[in-house]
Amino acid sequence: MxxxxxxxxxxxxxxxxxxxxxxxxxxxxxxxxxxxxxxxxxxxxxxxxxxxxxxxxxxxxISHPRVELRQTSRDGTVKYLLRLEDGKAVEAVYIPEKTRVTLCISSQIGCPLGCTFCLTAKMGLVRNLTAGEIAGQVAVLAREHSLAANGYNLVFMGMGEPLNNYDEVLAAFRLLTDPQGFGIAARHVTLSTAGVVPGIRRLAREDPRPRLAVSLSATTDALRNELMPINRAYPLAELFLSLRELPLAPRETVTLEYVLLRGMNDRWEDARRLASLAGRLPLKVNLIPYNEACRDGYAATPLESARAFRDALLSRKIPASIRRRRGADISAACGQLAILDPAILEHPIPVA
Ligand code: SF4
CATH class of the missing domain: 1.10.150.530 (DNA polymerase; domain 1)
Known part of the structure; x- marks a missing residue:
């Protein structure tokens, strides 16, 4: 061995x-x-x-994770279930877009944060991934799709909360952005957090560091406490303070991801509050149509209402767009392949 x-x-x-x-x-x-x-x-x-x-x-x-399952969407998105050395498995997603490809990778198996609209949350945390297992997802997808170095964007938006596995995620980021390594430009890497404020503050001191996206999905502490329990530890005011302290490069923006849930967070007053939270912070808002296959109990906002929400933000000079739904028919980035896999659920740690 x-x-x-x-x-x-x-x-x-x-x-x-x-x-x-x-x-x-x-x-x-x-x-x-x-x-x-x-x-x-x-x-x-x-x-x-x-x-x-x-x-x-x-x-x-030298070995990479092994491709166990591959599911291809009608829109060309491909979701992979990758088997790791200890028999556990993790998801990564290849998303072709008009001008570039995006690879969505995982930082943990499962996730302990318990967001109520997320299927991965149902698994609880199984374990953190190592730097090699994180970078290995990129190696496999780049090989499978013959991607040239630096010809793709990378997002830490798969399973897990990357800032709760900080050291391994940053070690992987260094391998991925080292010119002698994968050679991906740091500005092409985005790390998405549910709002782990100490991790955001630590990230602010890294150079280079990935771009930051924050999964927001609510504009009041009451609703965010319910949807994303991490908010009880780091409420909105503290979260936005940490974002304001980020030393952003010229033209760099923070992305706010906002999953639209019908009747819960998609009303006119939510858009108004979101604009006021954003204030003068250089950011853009990604409105994400909810995938009803993810969890019971929530419904997707109809497209007309999503457009009205976007327009309410635009009218307040907040750049906003509705993310095109990718891989919906294969539940991409929704933790569904892995949650069906018994090896993953072998020793799950319950949701906190
Ligand atoms: S949305 Fe992200 S942070 Fe929240 S439970 Fe799911 S994987 Fe974890």
Missing amino acids: TVNLFGESQQALAEIVSEFSDKPFHARQLFSWIYSRAETDLVRMSNLPRPLRAALSERYG
Whole structure:
């Protein structure tokens, strides 16, 4: 049984290689083979000396998550169930758009935050993903769709709350944005949080850091406490204060994601309150049509009402758009493949 090198940082690889070679550039070459060239066979790393390749192969290997299931939507969106080394599974989604591709990846198996409109929440937290398992989702989807480096956007919007798995998510982000690694521009990576304020504050100090999206979905603490229990720990005022403190680059915006739920958060006064919360913060609002396949008890806002909500924001100079529904027929980014998988539910931790 060999140890998987995929997910190791430059520094960790340097330590491993130093046991067999006194040339630091061998570790840099290994790093580039693993992440930039997506090579999984040490023996094929032709610019490394043969004895080094042989010595490494005895103890180490390189492997990505394995594709277990693939579901293709009528609109070209493809949802993957990926099997990990311990037998657990995770979802990642390939979303083709007019000019670019977006890959949606997961940061945890399940999620402990218990948002009431989210199917993943039903699983509770199974476990955090490692940096290798997070970057591995990108490696698999890039390979499956022959994506050129930097030819796609990446969003942490799959299963889990990325800021609750901060160290591994940031370690993966570094592998993904390292020019010798995947080489994705940091501005093409968006991390979506339910509003974990200490994580937002920590992220503000990173350079480079991903763009930030916040799943909001309510404009009063009372409703947000109900829909997204994380709000009880970090209410709206505190959340928006942390967003105002973000050192945004010129032209950088924060995205507010707002799942429209009929009769709950889609009225005119919700739009007015949302505009007032936004204030002068450079942001844009993504209105997300609710996928009724996700959880019982909620209904989607009709398109006409969604348009009226968007227009109410636009009239207050808040950039807003209705996100085109992608992969609805395969419940993309809804945790549905994985929740049907018994291996995932083997040891679930109940929703808090
Ligand atoms: S919406 Fe996101 S943060 Fe909330 S429970 Fe689902 S995966 Fe977790």
